[in-house]
Amino acid sequence: xxxxxxxxxxxxxxxxxxxxxxxxxxxxxxxxxxxxxxxxxxxxxxxxxxxxxxxxxxxxxxxxxxxxxxxxxxxxxxxxxxxxxxxxxxxxxxxxxxxxxxxxxxxxxxxxxxxxxxxxxxxxxxxxxxxxxxxxxxxxxxxxxxxxxxxxxxxxxxxxxxxxxxxxxxxxxxxxxxxxxxxxxxxxxxxxxxxxxxxxxxxxxxxxxxxxxxxxxxxxxxxxxxxxxxxxxxxxxxxxxxxxxxxxxxxxxxxxxxxxxxxxxxxxxxxxxxxxxxxxxxxxxxxxxxxxxxxxxxxxxxxxxxxxxxxxxxxxxxxxxxxxxxxxxxxxxxxxxxxxxxxxxxxxxxxxxxxxxxxxxxxxxxxxxxxxxxxxxxxxxxxxxxxxxxxxxxxxxxxxxxxxxxxxxxxxxxxxxxxxxxxxxxxxxxxxxxxxxxxxxxxxxxxxxxxxxxxxxxxxxxxxxxxxxxxxxxxxxxxxxxxxxxxxxxxxxxxxxxxxxxxxxxxxxxxxxxxxxxxxxxxxxxxxxxxxxxxxxxxxxxxxxxxxxxxxxxxxxxxxxxxxxxxxxxxxxxxxxxxxx
Numbered sequence: 410x411x412x413x414x415x416x417x418x419x420x421x422x423x424x425x426x427x428x429x430x431x432x433x434x435x436x437x438x439x440x441x442x443x444x445x446x447x448x449x450x451x452x453x454x455x456x457x458x459x460x461x462x463x464x465x466x467x468x469x470x471x472x473x474x475x476x477x478x479x480x481x482x483x484x485x486x487x488x489x490x491x492x493x494x495x496x497x498x499x500x501x502x503x504x505x506x507x508x509x510x511x512x513x514x515x516x517x518x519x520x521x522x523x524x525x526x527x528x529x530x531x532x533x534x535x536x537x538x539x540x541x542x543x544x545x546x547x548x549x550x551x552x553x554x555x556x557x558x559x560x561x562x563x564x565x566x567x568x569x570x571x572x573x574x575x576x577x578x579x580x581x582x583x584x585x586x587x588x589x590x591x592x593x594x595x596x597x598x599x600x601x602x603x604x605x606x607x608x609x610x611x612x613x614x615x616x617x618x619x620x621x622x623x624x625x626x627x628x629x630x631x632x633x634x635x636x637x638x639x640x641x642x643x644x645x646x647x648x649x650x651x652x653x654x655x656x657x658x659x660x661x662x663x664x665x666x667x668x669x670x671x672x673x674x675x676x677x678x679x680x681x682x683x684x685x686x687x688x689x690x691x692x693x694x695x696x697x698x699x700x701x702x703x704x705x706x707x708x709x710x711x712x713x714x715x716x717x718x719x720x721x722x723x724x725x726x727x728x729x730x731x732x733x734x735x736x737x738x739x740x741x742x743x744x745x746x747x748x749x750x751x752x753x754x755x756x757x758x759x760x761x762x763x764x765x766x767x768x769x770x771x772x773x774x775x776x777x778x779x780x781x782x783x784x785x786x787x788x789x790x791x792x793x794x795x796x797x798x799x800x801x802x803x804x805x806x807x808x809x810x811x812x813x814x815x816x817x818x819x820x821x822x823x824x825x826x827x828x829x830x831x832x833x834x835x836x837x838x839x840x841x842x843x844x845x846x847x848x849x850x851x852x853x854x855x856x857x858x859x860x861x862x863x864x865x866x867x868x869x870x871x872x873x874x875x876x877x878x879x880x881x882x883x884x885x886x887x888x889x890x891x892x893x894x895x896x897x898x899x900x901x902x903x904x905x906x907x908x909x910x911x912x913x914x915x916x917x918x919x920x921x922x923x924x925x926x927x928x929x930x931x932x933x934x935x936x937x938x939x940x941x942x943x944x945x946x947x948x949x950x951x952x953x954x955x956x957x958x959x960x961x962x963x964x965x966x967x968x969x970x971x972x973x974x975x976x977x978x979x980x981x982x983x984x985x986x987x988x989x990x
Contacts, residue, residue: 418464430471434519436836437638443837452763467844479504483532499536510579513565516850531572536584551672561640567933573968600708603642626714630657647931648696656748671702699966701959720804723790723824724816732787748794757881854924857891871918893928940972
């Protein structure tokens, strides 16, 4: 494999030009790069029956500048209102900015942009400076029936804020609405505006002594793979999860209170940690994905930042069932929960063995001699967080449980450290591989432990029915009652129709097997056709009632989000024919 040939394709290694089509689908920092290593390339060459000539030159780098050829059709008086409200420098009508605030980080977004397809653009992008400006915009838009879409960080993979309604505007929360409102060390809470991104928030918290005169450093504990390119508002309205969620919880476990601007008015929830005052409106608003109103502020509980107490571990299991059983036993043993806790199925483990240059090495041979066979063995990795004594004891208890399942201790190989170094940069691999016609996409779902074998088998069966398609799966968010299954699909594809057909087949398989169609990516416009069947007609009717109450004229994120006002194509669970190219 890679150690034999050392073959490296001519990856694009320059900073992505500003204003280019590539910059619209480039992950996070335009100057940041992470190329697939030789081990992964050789693995793909073998699996897809390619040769080095396939990687002789990229097919399409999409370095061309986005032409400013999409005229703004918003009425002059509407544009003037936005200029007067937010000042002229905070209003943009050029094609590039409008595309940047409509396209997300999903595979369909990248496929369209590589084909220079610009559709579903807002007519203008406005960056409000204060909540008062947002209130004025919402009142005006409701009166004039102007659809509003909200941009936070742009990392959606579900077409979450795509401006599918004509004559719309996009609110960019990331430019100004990213301030810390208050920090309370006594209550261990922080209130921030919704446009603040993950790194900015963590910088405030981890430097709390310098920033706020606090006694110690803190953390929110929310570290999704999109950490570098996502906002707290996006985390909340999609019910997101970070990679440390097994210990810190999903975002809904971190939110204390919220404030929304809706066409109906302002909705604020109380700041008490718990109450018994009727239905929980924090839960009602979380997951609303911009369909009820605009999240402007949120108060979070924070935790002490003590990375020095971490205990990192990794183990290899002989089979997938043992790995699941061991993971479940840890979660149900009432010994506390690890922070990062991931197990990879046999195919994902096989890919990682090649990617990390372990396959066919003496270490790999030793594992085989001990009964850890290719396409059977499964990797577990993770680490603890919390107080030192707790962390040490939990690591010891986990080791005892792993021994019961005869798992091989890999911590000396520093597998977790290798994964940790790439946890926020791995999405860059997708850009390079797409340059050569190889697509990587992800779909995830929530499952109980008893469901997990069936869901894993049924979804894999659908994916593997397509010849020469890689399906990697891991569990990365765990609970005593179950977890998530995260499917990563790698395939060589030539058309969007191939991709969309496979995506819809996978969503059908997830729903058919009884899993939730999303664990933490949200619904957006992508998974909307499956929502009502998933939650039932009664719950769907409640969503419609809430929508009618908060947004009677349907100006907030219209176009199918949460299964509301879906197009005939969406209702029929198919994509428009204009995407077949």
